[in-house]
Amino acid sequence: MTLAIRSNHYDAAFEAYLAATGRPYVAIDETRRARLAEVSLKSMDFIVDGGEHRLLLDVKGRRFPTGGATGTRWECWADMDDVESLLRWEEVFGNQFRAAFVFAYELVDPRWHDWHPQRWEFAGRTYAFYAVWVSDFAQGMRTRSPRWQTVSLPKQEYARLRRPWEEFLPA
Secondary structure, eight states, X not given: OOOOOOSXXXXXXXXXXXHHHTOOEEEOOTTSOEEETTEEXXXXXXXXXXXXXXXXXXXXXXXXXXXXXXXXXXXXXXEHHHHHHHHHHHHHHOTTEEEEXXXXXXXXXXXXXXXXXXXXXXXXXXXXXXXXXXXXHHHHOEEEETTXXXXXXXXXXXXXXXXXXXXXXXX
């Protein structure tokens, strides 16, 4: 299988993971926006066979931890356009499809590896993949920056909703 050429190392790491696990997927050219009934929609990054549902995935690359030398903050923000577009894609494709954000965390300090029992090594970096259904994200999100039109989940809500990526897939 040939991987898509991706300049974003988070997307490249996640795609390499999908390919290595044999999970059927389609990589989407995220540089193009789709037009639907005069509305421009942001493209997702991947469509993945999730068993019961086909998964419409947008990968969000973040470093872990953030918050300084002692910080353990989980960054979980997205553009409002990402949320709105993925929810619209769910409507377009129907109830066999579900949208999720995959937060691809680059684990920048080995002392935090034990916090993430499911890790992926790629191109000399270590990653942990967590996912949240976009519909759940939308219900709990708060404005992060009105100027940049970004949203995020409060710390406790994100802790409740996030799951290791593998839990989104059938055994």
